[in-house]
Amino acid sequence: MTEPVLLAGFDAGQTHTTCRLALRRSDGSLQVLAEGEGPGVSHLAAAAGEELFTAALTISLERARATATHTGEGLALSSSLQAAAVGASGIEQGSAVQQLGTALAAAALGLPLQRVLVNGDERTALHGAFGGRAGIVVISGTGCIALGRNAQGDEHRCGGWGWLLDRSGSACDIGRDALSLSLEMADGRHPDTGLRASLWSALNLDPSDPQAGQRIKAMVVEPGFGAAGFARLAPEVNALAEAEDPNAIEVMERSALSLVELVAGVARTLGLEDGDVCGLGGALVHLSRLSSAYQRRLKLVLPQARLVHPRGDACQGALQLAGHLLEKEPVLSSG
Numbered sequence: 001m002t003e004p005v006l007l008a009g010f011d012a013g014q015t016h017t018t019c020r021l022a023l024r025r026s027d028g029s030l031q032v033l034a035e036g037e038g039p040g041v042s043h044l045a046a047a048a049g050e051e052l053f054t055a056a057l058t059i060s061l062e063r064a065r066a067t068a069t070h071t072g073e074g075l076a077l078s079s080s081l082q083a084a085a086v087g088a089s090g091i092e093q094g095s096a097v098q099q100l101g102t103a104l105a106a107a108a109l110g111l112p113l114q115r116v117l118v119n120g121d122e123r124t125a126l127h128g129a130f131g132g133r134a135g136i137v138v139i140s141g142t143g144c145i146a147l148g149r150n151a152q153g154d155e156h157r158c159g160g161w162g163w164l165l166d167r168s169g170s171a172c173d174i175g176r177d178a179l180s181l182s183l184e185m186a187d188g189r190h191p192d193t194g195l196r197a198s199l200w201s202a203l204n205l206d207p208s209d210p211q212a213g214q215r216i217k218a219m220v221v222e223p224g225f226g227a228a229g230f231a232r233l234a235p236e237v238n239a240l241a242e243a244e245d246p247n248a249i250e251v252m253e254r255s256a257l258s259l260v261e262l263v264a265g266v267a268r269t270l271g272l273e274d275g276d277v278c279g280l281g282g283a284l285v286h287l288s289r290l291s292s293a294y295q296r297r298l299k300l301v302l303p304q305a306r307l308v309h310p311r312g313d314a315c316q317g318a319l320q321l322a323g324h325l326l327e328k329e330p331v332l333s334s335g
Contacts, residue, residue, distance in 0.1 A: 003026075004023040004024060004025050004026075004031070005023065005024050005082040005083070005326065006021065006022075006023060006024075006080065006081050006082055007021070007022050007023070007024050007030070007081070007082060007083050007084065007319050007322040007323060008020070008021055008022075008061060008064070008081055008083075008084040008085075008109070008318075008319075008322065009022070009084070009085055009086075009124070009315045009316065009317070009318030009319035009320075009321075009322055010056075010057060010060065010084065010085070010086040010087065010088075010315070010318055011087050011121060011124065011313070011314040011315045011318060012040070012041045012053070012056055012057070012086055012087065012088035012089075012121070013040055013041070013088075013089070013121070014040045014041065014042065014089065014142065014228070015040045016037055016038065016039065016040050017037070017038040017039065017040060017041060017056035017057070017059075017060045018035055018036070018037055018038075018060060018315055019035065019036045019037075019038065019057070019060035019061045019063070019064040019315075020032060020034075020035045020064065020315040020316070020318070020319060021033045021034050021035070021036075021061075021064045021065070021068060022319050024319075024322075024323045024326070028323065030316075030319055030320075030323070033064075033068045034064045034065070034067040034068035035064055035067065035315070036059075036060045036061065036062065036063030036064030036065070036066065036067055037060060037063060038055070038056045038057070038058075038059035038060030038061075038063060039052065039055060039056050039059060040052070040056065041053050041056045041088055043089075043090045043097075044090070044091075044097050044100055044101055044104075045097065050100070050104055053088070053101065053104055053105075054104055054107075054108045057086065057104075057105055057108045057109060058108050058109075061081075061109065080110075081109060081110070081111060082111075082115065082326065083111065083115040083116070083322040083323070083325045083326055084105065084109050084111060084115070084116055084117075084318075084322050085116070085117040085118075085119070085124065085318040085319070085320075085321035085322040085325070086101070086105055086116075086117070086118045086119070086124075086318065087119060087120065087121035087122075087123060087124030087125065087314050087317065087318050088101065088118065088119075088120070088121055089120065089121050089143065090120070091118055091119050091120045091121075092120065093119065093120070093123075098118060098119065101118035102116050102117070102118045104118075105118050114325065115325055115326075116325075117321050117322065117325055119321075120145075120147075120160075121139075121314055122137065122139055122145045122146075122147040122157065122160065123147065123317070123321075124314040124315070124317035124318040124321065125137050125139060125147075125280055125310075125313075125314045125317060126147050126148070126149060126155075126317065127316075127317030127318075127320050127321055128310060128311070128312040128313045128314050128315070128316040128317030128318075128320070129278045129280070129310035129311060129312065129317070130149070130276070130278070130310075130311060131311050131312065131320065132320065133149075133151075134148075134149055134150050134151045134272065134275055134276070135148065135149065135272070135275055135276040135277070135278060135308070136148035136263055136266050136267060136270075136272055136275060136276070136277045136278070137277075137278045137279075137280055137310075138259055138262055138263050138277065138278075138279050138280070138281075138284075139280045139281040139284075140168075140169055140170050140171070140259055140279070140280075140281040140282075140283040140284045140290070141170065141171060141231075141281035141282045141283055142163075142170060142171055142172055142227050142228055142231045142282075142283075143160065143162070143163060143166070143168075143170045143172060143227065144159050144160070144166065144168040144169050144170035144173070144258075144259065144262065144281070144283075145157060145158070145159045145160030145168070145262070146158045146159055146259075146262035146263050146265070146266050147266065148266035148267065148269075148270050148272055148275070149270070150270040150271060150272055150275075154270055155270075156265075156266050156269040156270050157266070158261075158262040158263075158265040158266050159262045163176075163226070163227040163230070167258060168258050168259065168261075168262055169255040169256060169257075169258035169259035169262070169283075169290075169294075170227075170231070170255075170283060171230075171231035171234035171282065171283040171287070172227040172228075172230045172231045172234075173230075173255055173258070174230075174231075174233070174234040174237050174238075174251055174252065174255050174283070174287070174290070175229075175230035175231050175232065175233030175234045175237065176230040177251050177254070177255070178195065178199060178233060178236075178237045178247075178248065178251045179199055179216065179220075179230065179233060181195065181247055181251065182195055182196040182199050182200065183213055183216065186212075186213045187213070190247075193245060193246075193247055194240070194245060195237075195240055195245055195247045195248055198236055198240055199233055199236060199237075200212055200216070202232075202233060202236045203216065203219065203233075231283075234283060234287060235286070235287065237251055237252065238252065238286075238287040238288060238289050238290065241289040242288065242289055248289075249289070252287070252289045252290050252293055253293050253297075255290060255293075256290055256293035256294040256296075256297050257293075257297055259279075259284075259290075259294050260294060260297045260298050260301050260302075261301075263277055263298060263301075263302065263305070264301050264302060267302055267305065272305075273302055273304055273305065274304035274305065274306075275305060275306070276305075276306050276308045277298065277302075277305050277306065277307055277308065278307075278308050278309065278310050279291070279294065279295075279307070280310065295307060
């Protein structure tokens with residue numbers, strides 16, 4: 001294709017979805033036009049998962065188009081959308097869920113299946129961070145996963161098995177581990193410190209209430225609690241660690257080591273022990289004690305690895321992958 005074509009890249013998270021529109025020129029470069037925000041998504045197999053996924057894509061795309069029109073980029077949108085890529089958590093490569101997501105996205109965006117790619121947000125993050133070059137991303141947010149790609153194009157992932165199975169250094173892990181420790185304090189298995197009172201107060205419970213432990217037991221199995229409920233406690237644990245609470249420090253150090261083990265597993269599998277490593281996600285960005293412990297421990301386990309900043313974000317990676325879809329199409333003869 002010689003004329004610029006319109007691409008969409010989506011970063012679909014649990015809280016919100018971002019759509020970024022760009023024109024792809026014949027030399028492969030991208031001209032970003034606009035962004036739009038839409039609602040978040042849940043796992044496609046969850047209740048209303050398909051409806052939420054469709055709404056997230058259509059609403060964020062509509063708002064991106066509206067933004068482009070408002071900022072004077074409307075003329076660039078005169079052509080129809082040509083390809084799109086979506087990064088969303090819980091999309092496993094080659095799975096039935098990926099096939100379902102691709103079909104839903106194609107229908108929502110009015111594109112043929114071969115012009116749509118739906119995959120895990122770790123893959124769009126990897127391509128955004130390194131632009132298709134070799135490297136490793138480790139993402140610690142509500143959940144956690146690491147993914148790497150070497151110079152031969154081989155990829156390997158560690159973690160990302162969900163909060164019920166994985167203990168990989170996410171905000172969920174930090175909150176859950178600290179809350180579990182607070183219950184050990186309450187029943188006498190561990191010396192009681194300020195951690196218990198702080199966490200229970202953060203849950204709007206009275207630390208002196210003898211029934212508070214039972215209330216926590218009931219609270220964590222409520223349908224609306226889940227991984228996000230534990231993750232909301234992570235900033236409190238981080239603040240306690242910054243105040244030198246030894247129990248909070250122990251939790252943060254253990255989570256940092258779990259993150260490093262994810263990176264090391266990817267690095268050793270792909271031969272990237274001396275490669276570039278990029279840390280992403282809200283927990284690594286906003287939890288200072290986790291970030292510092294992770295960087296310190298990574299240097300001990302992989303002394304030759306290089307900590308780098310991302311070249312671009314997940315939306316940029318999605319746009320790159322959308323462009324690759326066009327490159328894969330056969331060139332038709334005009335004769």
